[in-house]
Structure formats: structure tokens, C-alpha cells
Amino acid sequence: MRIGELLGTGRSADxxxxxxxxxxxxxxxxxxxxxxxxxxxxxxxxxxxxxxLGPRDAETAPCDLMLQRLxxxxxxxxxxxxxxxxxxxxxxLAALLAELHTVPARLSPHPxxxxxxxxxxxxxxxxxxxxxxxxxWSNTKEGAPAADRAMSSLILxxxxxDPRSPASAGARALLEALIPxxxxxxxxxxxxxxxxATLRAANPTMSAHEVALIDRATSLITELTR
Numbered sequence: 469m470r471i472g473e474l475l476g477t478g479r480s481a482d483x484x485x486x487x488x489x490x491x492x493x494x495x496x497x498x499x500x501x502x503x504x505x506x507x508x509x510x511x512x513x514x515x516x517x518x519x520x521l522g523p524r525d526a527e528t529a530p531c532d533l534m535l536q537r538l539x540x541x542x543x544x545x546x547x548x549x550x551x552x553x554x555x556x557x558x559x560x561l562a563a564l565l566a567e568l569h570t571v572p573a574r575l576s577p578h579p580x581x582x583x584x585x586x587x588x589x590x591x592x593x594x595x596x597x598x599x600x601x602x603x604x605w606s607n608t609k610e611g612a613p614a615a616d617r618a619m620s621s622l623i624l625x626x627x628x629x630d631p632r633s634p635a636s637a638g639a640r641a642l643l644e645a646l647i648p649x650x651x652x653x654x655x656x657x658x659x660x661x662x663x664x665a666t667l668r669a670a671n672p673t674m675s676a677h678e679v680a681l682i683d684r685a686t687s688l689i690t691e692l693t694r
């Protein structure tokens with residue numbers, strides 16, 4: 469397998485071109501992507517919009533994922549360019565969360581548990597000609613849907629309260645558009661918001677500055693959900 473140009477880089481992984489149809493997503497620290505591959509396969513079988521998966525075999529490094537090469541911008545890029553409004557993005561994010569939470573858990577015996585993304589934000593949604601596709605399932609777990617709603621809200625709120633971020637006003641507008649949809653879907657209970665804050669603070673990819681914003685971010689969500 470010939471690895472081509474670097475197409476993108478995230479907090480923990482890089483994406484390389486393989487050919488016109490496929491890319492390789494590789495964890496820099498050697499994290500095993502088997503769980504991620506298994507969950508994405510399960511979601512694909514249930515019709516949820518994830519990238520098509522390439523094969524994995526004994527020759528495939530455990531930190532690699534072969535994925536469909538998607539055409540189109542991220543939701544974040546479309547928001548920044550003005551091609552997508554905060555209202556449109558809020559409705560789309562809420563719909564993607566709601567659709568995800570119709571998929572039963574693979575492993576959990578609890579009937580209310582669902583597959584969770586736990587990092588669903590505008591930079592992890594690709595707007596393809598066939599519709600939005602959700603990428604980066606590295607944080608996926610099973611649990612209560614409210615935990616996913618809390619995490620997506622918290623990620624946006626951290627940007628919204630960040631005085632250093634040029635995207636803070638846009639993030640607040642998106643959060644204000646998203647919250648009513650999430651409230652209608654079951655809301656963001658305080659204990660789930662607190663759990664999301666704890667998880668976010670423990671995330672090793674967070675900078676000290678980002679961690680310091682979490683309390684203000686949770687306060688903003690509480691204010692907007694009243």
C-alpha cells in the first residue's frame with residue numbers, strides 16, 4: 469500500500485491520500501483503531517452516515533484506518549465561509565445526534581444505552597454531495613444519549629467563551645441555535661454536563677488554556693438551557 473500526500477492533521481491522527489477513492493487515517497501514538505473500525509462497521513450496517521471502510525488484515529497496522537475519501541467541505545468550513553448558517557448547522561447537528569441515538573448499543577445490556585460519538589462538532593462533519601457524513605469516531609462509547617448532547621454542547625461552548633478565538637461569536641450563535649433542538653430531544657441534565665466537563669478536562673489533547681475555559685463553558689450552557 470503506497471501512502472500519498474498528507475491531507476489533514478488532527479489532535480491525535482493524520483490523514484493521507486491512498487488514491488482517488490481511499491485515504492489512510494493513522495494515529496501518531498500507535499493507538500489501536502480496531503474498536504473504532506468495529507463501531508463504524510456497526511453504524512454503517514444500521515444506515516448511519518459514516519465513511520465507507522476499507523479492509524483490515526494482518527498486514528494492516530493496528531493504528532491505521534482505510535476510509536472512503538470524501539468530497540466536500542467540513543461543516544466548520546461552510547460556517548466560516550458563510551455558506552451555512554448557524555440555524556442550519558444547529559438543526560443538522562441535532563439531527564445527526566438524534567439519528568445516532570436511534571442505533572442500539574452493541575455491547576451494553578442497558579436498554580436505554582446507545583452508540584455515542586462524544587466529539588460531534590462542526591469539524592467532524594463532512595458535507596458531501598450525498599449529505600452530511602460524521603467522521604472521527606476515536607472517542608466513541610456506549611451510554612445515555614444525554615451524555616452526547618452534553619459533550620457536543622460543551623465543545624461549542626468552550627469556543628464560545630474563549631476570548632482568544634476568532635470563532636467565538638460564531639460558536640455562540642451555533643450553540644444558541646442547537647440548544648433548543650437538544651432540549652426538545654431530552655435536554656442536557658446537570659449530571660451529564662458535569663460528566664462531560666470531567667471527561668473534557670481529562671482529555672490529554674486539551675491545552676491548559678482550553679481546560680481553564682470549561683467552568684465558564686458549563687455556565688453558559690446552563691444559562692442557555694434555562
